[in-house]
Amino acid sequence: MWANSGLDLHLDLDPARKTDSLERGLRDAIRSGLLTPGERMPTSRSLAGDLGISRNSVAEVYGRLTSEGWLEARVGAGTWVAATPRVIAPSAPRARRQTTARLDLRAGIPDATAFPVAAWVAASRRALTAVPTSAFGYGDLRGAPPLREALAAYVSRARGVWASAEAVHVTHGFGEALALVGGALVDRGARTVAVEEYGHALHRDILRAAGLRVVPMRVDAEGADPSALGEAAADAVLLTPAHQFPTGAVLSAGRRAAFVEWARRTGGILIEDDYDGEFRYDRRAVGALQALAPEHVVYAGTASKALTPALGLAWCVLPQSLGGLVADRARLSGAATDVPSQLTLAEFLRHGDYDRAVRSSRAQYRARRERLDDLIGERLTGARLGDAQAGLQSVLELPPGASEQAVTDAAASRSLALEGLGAYFFGDCANRPPTMVIGFGAPPPHLFEDAAAAAVMAVREASRGTA
Numbered sequence: 007m008w009a010n011s012g013l014d015l016h017l018d019l020d021p022a023r024k025t026d027s028l029e030r031g032l033r034d035a036i037r038s039g040l041l042t043p044g045e046r047m048p049t050s051r052s053l054a055g056d057l058g059i060s061r062n063s064v065a066e067v068y069g070r071l072t073s074e075g076w077l078e079a080r081v082g083a084g085t086w087v088a089a090t091p092r093v094i095a096p097s098a099p100r101a102r103r104q105t106t107a108r109l110d111l112r113a114g115i116p117d118a119t120a121f122p123v124a125a126w127v128a129a130s131r132r133a134l135t136a137v138p139t140s141a142f143g144y145g146d147l148r149g150a151p152p153l154r155e156a157l158a159a160y161v162s163r164a165r166g167v168w169a170s171a172e173a174v175h176v177t178h179g180f181g182e183a184l185a186l187v188g189g190a191l192v193d194r195g196a197r198t199v200a201v202e203e204y205g206h207a208l209h210r211d212i213l214r215a216a217g218l219r220v221v222p223m224r225v226d227a228e229g230a231d232p233s234a235l236g237e238a239a240a241d242a243v244l245l246t247p248a249h250q251f252p253t254g255a256v257l258s259a260g261r262r263a264a265f266v267e268w269a270r271r272t273g274g275i276l277i278e279d280d281y282d283g284e285f286r287y288d289r290r291a292v293g294a295l296q297a298l299a300p301e302h303v304v305y306a307g308t309a310s311k312a313l314t315p316a317l318g319l320a321w322c323v324l325p326q327s328l329g330g331l332v333a334d335r336a337r338l339s340g341a342a343t344d345v346p347s348q349l350t351l352a353e354f355l356r357h358g359d360y361d362r363a364v365r366s367s368r369a370q371y372r373a374r375r376e377r378l379d380d381l382i383g384e385r386l387t388g389a390r391l392g393d394a395q396a397g398l399q400s401v402l403e404l405p406p407g408a409s410e411q412a413v414t415d416a417a418a419s420r421s422l423a424l425e426g427l428g429a430y431f432f433g434d435c436a437n438r439p440p441t442m443v444i445g446f447g448a449p450p451p452h453l454f455e456d457a458a459a460a461a462v463m464a465v466r467e468a469s470r471g472t473a
């Protein structure tokens with residue numbers, strides 16, 4: 007402990023190696039924040055007196071820590087803890103969308119057990135034995151050519167996208183596509199992006215990190231509302247036209263036309279997030295918005311829902327004006343490409359495995375949605391799921407008086423992770439009654455029934471006495 011010097015810090019010095027242990031003790035104290043940036047250190051004389059070591063030893067330690075950047079010395083004035091310490095205490099790593107709850111009904115999460123492992127391994131064997139060994143060198147940072155070909159064919163056929171292999175850019179998840187496109191837009195002068203007032207906070211953060219100002223756009227039963235997009239208000243718009251995430255609204259024909267008209271008039275870019283465009287249960291999926299204006303729309307898709315997020319494979323189809331800028335951003339990100347997974351996905355697409363996986367997941371999720379709807383109809387008087395017969399989640403409006411937080415808490419007490427619409431909200435003022443977002447994708451099949459029952463019980467408990 008030193009006290010005379012004005013600082014109160016306990017240091018255990020090894021009597022045999024006082025100088026070294028003083029150095030280590032001070033470094034640890036700065037690293038852990040016990041000594042804070044800008045704090046004045048005691049003089050070497052007073053610290054030597056406090057610790058019972060020679061003044062030279064303290065001066066030597068100060069000298070070493072100063073040359074390493076932990077301390078700053080001002081000639082004739084004294085010594086301070088450096089204003090920018092070399093090591094910033096790391097913040098705890100945030101696992102993406104993990105939960106300790108046994109049951110999980112959060113939105114947008116697919117059933118991990120549905121990944122067709124055997125078909126993937128077989129496709130991988132076929133793909134990797136068929137390609138020339140030159141494929142295992144440094145790859146094209148826009149994606150392995152066979153995958154870009156296969157994706158162009160797939161999105162044209164399945165989603166009506168106008169795509170050539172040249173326009174396809176393969177990314178590590180949709181998040182990377184957003185980061186690259188956001189950066190490319192900034193590079194050509196964009197400042198502001200409008201996003202739907204309901205959506206993933208992560209996607210808004212990615213756009214901000216790319217250097218864009220993010221502003222909310224109202225969402226109603228027709229999807230995002232373009233009427234507030236003034237000419238100067240936004241340079242780009244992020245949309246989920248097939249199935250608004252997470253409200254489920256399908257972007258109406260009138261709104262589609264209005265967004266396209268805005269893009270043509272202002273030169274703005276529409277980023278179409280087609281995250282679950284393949285999952286429509288009541289009729290044929292609505293085709294991609296991109297087909298209306300390929301030169302103004304970035305179309306983005308992902309393998310996370312139909313296969314697994316563990317692959318981290320997504321893609322975008324870029325307008326010609328953005329291709330080079332996005333490729334340049336990819337180069338500067340320093341990321342390397344994972345060619346074997348890309349070649350496997352190419353084979354998976356060509357061989358019809360991807361379509362089979364989509365069909366099988368679609369049937370599963372459709373059955374789950376129907377089961378959930380029945381359960382709610384039976385056990386929650388007057389309640390029903392939102393209309394959207396699509397995707398991996400539906401909304402459930404709560405009875406008057408019940409709050410989203412109360413349902414989330416009641417669910418947590420049953421070890422069920424369940425979120426309200428508020429968890430996705432970013433607008434100015436919420437224009438909806440309290441509503442839960444029920445994802446039916448995440449549970450493995452043997453836990454789905456338990457999860458659905460727990461959700462119904464949580465809503466009942468939180469609504470008791472409020473109706």
Ligand SMILES: Cc1ncc(COP(=O)(O)O)c(C=O)c1O
Binds near residue numbers: 179251281307309315
């Ligand atoms: C709205 C939306 N867009 C895109 C994605 C796909 O993201 P990724 O490819 O990063 O898994 C998700 C996944 O949760 C999503 O919910």
